[in-house]
Amino acid sequence: xxxxxxxxxxxxxxxxxxxxxxxxxxxxxxxxxxxxxxxxxxxxxxxxxxxxxxxxxxxxxxxxxxxxxxxxxxxxxxxxxxxxxxxxxxxxxxxxxxxxxxxxxxxxxxxxxxxxxxxxxxxxxxxxxxxxxxxxxxxxxxxxxxxxxxxxxxxxxxxxxxxxxxxxxxxxxxxxxxxxxxxxxxxxxxxxxxxxxxxxxxxxxxxxxxxxxxxxxxxxxxxxxxxxxxxxxxxxxxxxxxxxxxxxxxxxxxxxxxxxxxxxxxxxxxxxxxxxxxxxxxxxxxxxxxxxxxxxxxxxxxxxxxxxxxxxxxxxxxxxxxxxxxxxxxxxxxxxxxxxxxxxxxxxxxxxxxxxxxxxxxxxx
Amino acid sequence: xxxxxxxxxxxxxxxxxxxxxxxxxxxxxxxxxxxxxxxxxxxxxxxxxxxxxxxxxxxxxxxxxxxxxxxxxxxxxxxxxxxxxxxxxxxxxxxxxxxxxxxxxxxxxxxxxxxxxxxxxxxxxxxxxxxxxxxxxxxxxxxxxxxxxxxxxxxxxxxxxxxxxxxxxxxxxxxxxxxxxxxxxxxxxxxxxxxxxxxxxxxxxxxxxxxxxxxxxxxxxxxxxxxxxxxxxxxxxxxxxxxxxxxxxxxxxxxxxxxxxxxxxxxxxxxxxxxxxxxxxxxxxxxxxxxxxxxxxxxxxxxxxxxxxxxxxxxxxxxxxxxxxxxxxxxxxxxxxxxxxxxxxxxxxxxxxxxxxxxxxxxxxxxxxxxxxxxxxxxxxxxxxxxxxxxxxxxxxxxxxxxxxxxxxxxxxxxxxxxxxxxxxxxxxxxxxxxxxxxxxxxxxxxxxxxxxxxxxxxxxxxxxxxxxxxxxxxxxxxxxxxxxxxxxxxxxxxxxxxxxxxxxxxxxxxxxxxxxxxxxxxxxxxxxxxxxxxxxxxxxxxxxxxxxxxxxxxxxxxxxxxxxxxxxxxxxxxxxxxxxxxxxxxxxxxxxxxxxxxxxxxxxxxxxxx
Numbered sequence: 024x025x026x027x028x029x030x031x032x033x034x035x036x037x038x039x040x041x042x043x044x045x046x047x048x049x050x051x052x053x054x055x056x057x058x059x060x061x062x063x064x065x066x067x068x069x070x071x072x073x074x075x076x077x078x079x080x081x082x083x084x085x086x087x088x089x090x091x092x093x094x095x096x097x098x099x100x101x102x103x104x105x106x107x108x109x110x111x112x113x114x115x116x117x118x119x120x121x122x123x124x125x126x127x128x129x130x131x132x133x134x135x136x137x138x139x140x141x142x143x144x145x146x147x148x149x150x151x152x153x154x155x156x157x158x159x160x161x162x163x164x165x166x167x168x169x170x171x172x173x174x175x176x177x178x179x180x181x182x183x184x185x186x187x188x189x190x191x192x193x194x195x196x197x198x199x200x201x202x203x204x205x206x207x208x209x210x211x212x213x214x215x216x217x218x219x220x221x222x223x224x225x226x227x228x229x230x231x232x233x234x235x236x237x238x239x240x241x242x243x244x245x246x247x248x249x250x251x252x253x254x255x256x257x258x259x260x261x262x263x264x265x266x267x268x269x270x271x272x273x274x275x276x277x278x279x280x281x282x283x284x285x286x287x288x289x290x291x292x293x294x295x296x297x298x299x300x301x302x303x304x305x306x307x308x309x310x311x312x313x314x315x316x317x318x319x320x321x322x323x324x325x326x327x328x329x330x331x332x333x334x335x336x337x338x339x340x341x342x343x344x345x346x347x348x349x350x351x352x353x354x355x356x357x358x359x360x361x362x363x364x365x366x367x368x369x370x371x372x373x374x375x376x377x378x379x380x381x382x383x384x385x386x387x388x
Numbered sequence: 389x390x391x392x393x394x395x396x397x398x399x400x401x402x403x404x405x406x407x408x409x410x411x412x413x414x415x416x417x418x419x420x421x422x423x424x425x426x427x428x429x430x431x432x433x434x435x436x437x438x439x440x441x442x443x444x445x446x447x448x449x450x451x452x453x454x455x456x457x458x459x460x461x462x463x464x465x466x467x468x469x470x471x472x473x474x475x476x477x478x479x480x481x482x483x484x485x486x487x488x489x490x491x492x493x494x495x496x497x498x499x500x501x502x503x504x505x506x507x508x509x510x511x512x513x514x515x516x517x518x519x520x521x522x523x524x525x526x527x528x529x530x531x532x533x534x535x536x537x538x539x540x541x542x543x544x545x546x547x548x549x550x551x552x553x554x555x556x557x558x559x560x561x562x563x564x565x566x567x568x569x570x571x572x573x574x575x576x577x578x579x580x581x582x583x584x585x586x587x588x589x590x591x592x593x594x595x596x597x598x599x600x601x602x603x604x605x606x607x608x609x610x611x612x613x614x615x616x617x618x619x620x621x622x623x624x625x626x627x628x629x630x631x632x633x634x635x636x637x638x639x640x641x642x643x644x645x646x647x648x649x650x651x652x653x654x655x656x657x658x659x660x661x662x663x664x665x666x667x668x669x670x671x672x673x674x675x676x677x678x679x680x681x682x683x684x685x686x687x688x689x690x691x692x693x694x695x696x697x698x699x700x701x702x703x704x705x706x707x708x709x710x711x712x713x714x715x716x717x718x719x720x721x722x723x724x725x726x727x728x729x730x731x732x733x734x735x736x737x738x739x740x741x742x743x744x745x746x747x748x749x750x751x752x753x754x755x756x757x758x759x760x761x762x763x764x765x766x767x768x769x770x771x772x773x774x775x776x777x778x779x780x781x782x783x784x785x786x787x788x789x790x791x792x793x794x795x796x797x798x799x800x801x802x803x804x805x806x807x808x809x810x811x812x813x814x815x816x817x818x819x820x821x822x823x824x825x826x827x828x829x830x831x832x833x834x835x836x837x838x839x840x841x842x843x844x845x846x847x848x849x850x851x852x853x854x855x856x857x858x859x860x861x862x863x864x865x866x867x868x869x870x871x872x873x874x875x876x877x878x879x880x881x882x883x884x885x886x887x888x889x890x891x892x893x894x895x896x897x898x899x900x901x902x903x904x905x906x907x908x909x910x911x912x913x914x915x916x917x918x919x920x921x922x923x924x925x926x927x928x929x930x931x932x933x934x935x936x937x938x939x940x941x942x943x944x945x946x947x948x949x950x951x952x953x954x955x956x957x958x959x960x961x962x963x964x965x966x967x968x969x970x971x972x973x974x975x976x977x978x979x980x981x982x983x984x985x986x987x988x989x990x991x992x993x994x995x996x997x998x999x
Contacts, residue, residue: 136512152435159438163445169453195460199453203446209441217435284473306471372471375464 025336031314034092035180040085042173044073049166051144055212056204060220062144063210074134090120101269101294101358104301108175109312115172117259121252122165128157128244133237145216146230149155152213153220154234166202168209183310183317183379269283280359281326283367296322296331296354296366308373310379313355316347317379319370320354328363331357345382395725401651410649413592436512438656443509444519451523455494466490474546477678484538484549491534499527514584521580522929525572532568536561550670551677560609562712567605574598603645610638633669640666656712664705671697691753695746702742706735736803744796751788756779777863779846786866828884832867836883844889845869850962854887896936899964903941903953903975904987911943914953917982923972924956931970934963938973950987 052304054061072078093116105113113121124233149164151159179196212341273291280299281287288303300307311317318341324331331352334342338356370378370385378385431437469487474480502523508515528607541547542558552560576597578591587982611634640662648655675697679690721819759781802808823830845851851871852858859871869886871879885985905914922939926932944954955975979986 152438156433156438160441163441167448195457199449203449203453204451206442206446210439213435213438306467308467371468373464373468385792
């Protein structure tokens with residue numbers, strides 16, 4: 024198995040782990056629609072596993088791996104020819120770590136200092152709704168950002184699978200029902216918490232005391248957080264600088280690629296054929312946004328096959344799966360290394376995910 | 389006049405007050421903004437604030453969910469539209485409209501889903517309006533973005549819907565989107581600020597700032613980008629510049645801004661008027677871009693479309709202006725403001741003129757096109773089916789123009805509020821008087837109508853009138869017909885004195901001629917000879933097509949010493965002379981070959997034998 028395939032699988036697996044965690048968390052919030060007590064009751068089942076040592080390790084590992092792979096992907100890019108969905112997902116993904124850092128660390132520290140604190144959903148909600156609404160806004164932003172990022176990722180992976188035809192009707196509504204219901208649960212539980220705060224001074228006093236304890240600890244963490252954020256920022260800056268350097272260095276080495284229908288595209292040497300199409304507004308199907316998954320971007324190479332980067336294992340597998348003829352390449356993987364390349368797009372630009380699910384239906388006559 | 393002066397003074401006073409209030413807005417805005425910010429912050433940092441933001445997040449999710457679901461269906465069609473390669477501007481327009489419809493549907497779904505879900509929540513006081521305003525602002529931004537990028541299609545020349553140089557499309561699009569965003573901002577945000585926060589000065593200042601920035605963007609667009617052509621295309625450079633379009637555009641933008649500054653209520657109408665004027669300025673170029681083909685616009689289509697488009701633009705403008713005024717038509721008609729009344733009447737006249745212009749252009753171009761297609765008719769060649777059109781179309785054109793002009797004149801007077809009935813009655817009396825005086829004229833015209841309706845003659849036909857005037861019809865007017873005698877003189881015959889018309893150019897003619905031969909010839913032999921010549925002529929390549937019934941001859945009369953044979957044939961009108969000449973030539977040759985001479989007029993006196 025080549026490194027590319029391994030990386031892709033790890034990225035997918037880590038993403039799925041994170042999505043599973045977020046889903047469990049949101050499902051727990053959903054129970055707020057019933058009552059605070061229900062939230063507390065379900066907590067050990069939905070959140071408990073992630074609190075255990077292996078759970079925590081898996082979660083932290085998945086998060087770190089996913090972030091690292093995301094940054095690597097930026098470094099490995101050659102241009103900014105992103106589809107709109109891709110750009111949104113990238114931006115959301117980059118926003119997540121700084122937004123989530125505080126929540127994760129504070130929750131962890133709070134759990135260490137005040138054993139009864141993390142056991143109580145109510146106390147946390149009281150903090151959000153009454154003592155420090157700033158955290159609530161941060162959490163709302165995180166829910167939106169993380170869930171949209173995850174939803175786009177899950178959707179664009181699953182929609183290419185043949186199984187989507189059976190589960191799609193269920194998964195797509197769920198992708199939106201989960202966050203909407205969770206936020207409704209959050210709002211309802213908030214109302215309940217505010218009522219209880221007003222009518223139960225003892226509980227209020229207990230929360231204040233816990234908050235003071237946590238505040239003492241988190242002061243030491245402020246410095247750590249700043250450092251971590253700085254490090255993350257530097258990493259991102261480095262990644263984008265790397266990308267920018269690549270673009271700048273190659274900016275004058277432009278070549279032409281000829282397409283079917285008398286079209287032609289000009290772009291930097293080393294870009295993939297799909298990037299040539301996107302940068303020149305040539306309509307080109309690419310359902311998976313250039314991840315070598317869907318096979319809809321494949322082209323027949325009419326001339327200059329030697330001027331294209333050789334097909335890696337990742338590409339060959341997909342080509343084989345979609346039943347590509349000899350002499351066909353994935354435009355998202357074949358990089359242009361010199362002039363004289365001439366290609367014909369095999370599928371029409373409006374080919375959708377069904378072309379990846381059932382390639383035999385879309386094979387041109 | 390007094391009323392006008394009064395309302396002008398009123399207007400100026402209003403403008404003065406308005407400028408003064410703007411100054412107050414700008415002076416007080418910073419302080420008020422700080423207070424509003426603090427108040428907002430304080431309101432947000434409570435349970436109610438968290439609830440509001442949570443609900444807002446839910447709305448976003450609902451909107452995104454509905455639009456995502458829509459795009460799972462609509463994305464492929466959108467890609468197909470984007471992938472198409474339009475080969476003409478019209479095709480591009482069709483694709484652009486389809487693309488806009490697809491995008492619009494998604495945006496509307498998002499907005500409707502978000503706004504209607506918002507009704508389900510118990511919002512903190514004043515937040516609901518803000519949320520709805522935010523949804524509408526988002527819709528406005530997306531809508532203008534989509535519209536401008538479809539119209540200008542930066543980077544995709546074949547999709548461009550307006551004749552703009554490629555290098556400028558991108559900048560124009562950027563400027564247009566910026567201006568649209570600023571306008572939307574100035575439209576939605578201040579109102580929400582005023583309602584939710586009670587900060588009228590901030591709202592006023594923000595409105596002023598946003599509209600001023602939009603003015604700047606539009607001015608840049610008009611002067612810097614729309615301005616003098618930098619095109620390298622010699623065809624475009626060599627064309628004489630006729631009108632300083634960009635300057636007028638800039639002026640229009642500035643005028644709308646000035647009106648808004650002085651009296652915001654009038655800004656809507658002025659903006660509509662400015663847009664209408666700008667469209668009218670650019671309409672010609674746009675219409676010829678779509679329908680003009682090579683840009684010469686020879687055909688009638690661009691002219692018709694242009695006048696129709698002008699009409700539609702003005703009508704839509706009037707509708708939009710009424711909407712912007714917010715006054716129902718009924719109250720508008722009863723208004724006492726003299727400016728408004730005059731304006732309304734002039735508008736009415738403009739609509740009528742446009743309507744008449746449209747009908748005139750349509751009629752004229754259809755007729756002209758038809759005439760051009762038929763081509764010039766040579767009056768000395770036999771007429772065909774189209775000659776009737778050539779006869780009637782110019783007459784129709786003139787009469788249409790006269791009728792339209794009279795109608796337009798009368799209805800404009802009516803629209804201006806001048807009573808037309810007495811005028812018509814007066815015209816009736818005068819008409820009566822004239823009618824007695826010009827009896828002959830009337831008789832000619834009416835007779836002419838019937839001659840033409842009955843298709844008695846057409847241009848190019850040879851006719852003989854009852855008054856023995858004959859000639860080829862060269863020209864037909866409302867009153868008379870011009871006949872060219874075959875010797876040259878041109879007769880102008882009024883229809884009234886044309887009388888019986890003998891049209892010798894219709895369908896066919898029969899020609900007969902006599903052949904006197906000596907009494908000794910054998911009749912049967914001659915008959916056969918003539919028949920044979922007739923068959924030969926029918927088979928002849930040159931003369932054959934002119935013969936409808938071949939030449940035949942028979943013994944007709946026997947005079948002392950002479951046998952007269954009568955020959956006849958049938959041919960198309962005007963061809964009988966050629967055919968007859970050819971027949972006589974052949975008969976002469978045949979007789980010579982047979983050794984027969986024509987009967988001569990000499991009388992042979994036979995005397996007794998000498999001696």
